[in-house]
Amino acid sequence: QKEVEQNSGPLSVPEGAIASLNCTYSDRGSQSFFWYRQYSGKSPELIMSIYSNGDKEDGRFTAQLNKASQYVSLLIRDSQPSDSATYLCAVNGNNRLAFGKGNQVVVIP
Amino acid sequence: SAVISQKPSRDICQRGTSLTIQCQVDSQVTMMFWYRQQPGQSLTLIATANQGSEATYESGFVIDKFPISRPNLTFSTLTVSNMSPEDSSIYLCSVLFSSGGYNEQFFGPGTRLTVL
Numbered sequence: 001q002k003e004v005e006q007n008s009g010p011l012s013v014p015e016g017a018i019a020s021l022n023c024t025y026s027d028r029g030s031q032s033f034f035w036y037r038q039y040s041g042k043s044p045e046l047i048m049s050i051y052s053n054g055d056k057e058d059g060r061f062t063a064q065l066n067k068a069s070q071y072v073s074l075l076i077r078d079s080q081p082s083d084s085a086t087y088l089c090a091v092n093g094n095n096r097l098a099f100g101k102g103n104q105v106v107v108i109p
Numbered sequence: 110s111a112v113i114s115q116k117p118s119r120d121i122c123q124r125g126t127s128l129t130i131q132c133q134v135d136s137q138v139t140m141m142f143w144y145r146q147q148p149g150q151s152l153t154l155i156a157t158a159n160q161g162s163e164a165t166y167e168s169g170f171v172i173d174k175f176p177i178s179r180p181n182l183t184f185s186t187l188t189v190s191n192m193s194p195e196d197s198s199i200y201l202c203s204v205l206f207s208s209g210g211y212n213e214q215f216f217g218p219g220t221r222l223t224v225l
Contacts, residue, residue, distance in 0.1 A: 032212065043201055043216040044152070051211060088151060090214075096142075097214055099151045 003027060004091050006100035014108050019076040021103050023089030026070070032092035033065055033072045038102065039085045048074060079107045111136050111206050113217035121223045122192055129188045130220045132202030137182035140205035142214070143175070147198045155200075158185040192224045 005024050013019045021035075032051055036044035050056045050063040050072065062075040072091075076083055084107045089100040112135040122128050132141065141158040155175055156164040164177035179185040189196050202217040 034213070036216075043199075043219045046213060046215060049211065049213055092212070096154055096157070101151045 003093065003098040004089055004100040006089050006103050008103050010104040010106060012106045012108055013079050015079060015081060017079050019079050019083065019105050019107070021074045021076075021087050021089075021105070022071060023073065023091075023100055024071045025089075025091040025093075025098075027091065027093040027098075028067075028070065030091045030093045033063070034090040034092075034097070035061075035063060035072075035074045036088040036090060036099075037085045038088060044088055076105070079105075081107050081109050083107050111138060111204055111215060113202060113204060113215060115202055115217040115220050117220060118218065119221040119223075121225060123225055124193055126192055127188055127190045128192065128222060129186050130200055130202075132185045132187070132217055134183045134204050138204040138206060139182070141179060141185045142203040142205075143177060143185070143187045144201040144203060144216075145198045146201060146219075152201065155187070158187075189222065192222075194224045197222055197224045 003026050035048040037047045038044045048061055048063040050065045053065050053067055056063045060077045064073045086102040086104045088102045090097045114133045116131045143155040144152045145155055146152050154167050155170045156166040156177055158164050158177050158179040160179045160182055174190050176188045200220045203214050205212050205214050
């Protein structure tokens with residue numbers, strides 16, 4: 001089993017809709033969870049960090065963590081064309097980050 | 110967060126040559142990392158750059174191929190040695206930054222390497 005899995009294929013959402021991204025991880029001892037946004041040709045940009053169970057909201061972004069089920073999700077409300085990017089889930093285990101493969105989000109005007 | 114710069118931003122190199130990539134941070138950081146991102150792929154950790162000691166390499170990466178220096182808490186270099194086309198990739202420097210008791214990791218702009 002891979003450390004961090006993001007299984008969904010490219011996600012197309014209409015402008016103004018909610019984009020929902022999911023991520024599962026294998027290391028039950030993981031304590032820190034992150035979502036990075038990566039525009040094409042650019043480096044990853046940290047957009048959300050979450051450390052405890054529940055929801056964390058930051059502007060149009062909400063991260064959700066469920067340690068018992070070992071998943072973390074990201075919701076993007078009121079999606080904008082500028083949200084079109086690849087979103088990488090990362091989990092801190094053994095003092096290093098493990099990354100998922102990423103989910104491409106395309107927001108359609 | 111920290112401001113991270115990398116040089117060069119991109120390069121095209123011939124097979125068999127070596128390239129050294131520099132990473133500069135505007136504040137002292139405890140941990141610095143080097144990643145590789147191959148086309149269409151996610152990030153793979155190459156090594157952790159340790160200040161004052163040898164870097165810690167991940168499985169599949171060796172010091173002879175990817176020598177790393179970290180002379181102080183704001184600077185590191187990664188050398189890609191004896192390059193082949195398979196080394197064509199984006200190389201990213203990353204730093205661990207502590208805030209409010211939590212650690213967050215930030216990335217430099219990357220170095221896009223093409224090996225012919």
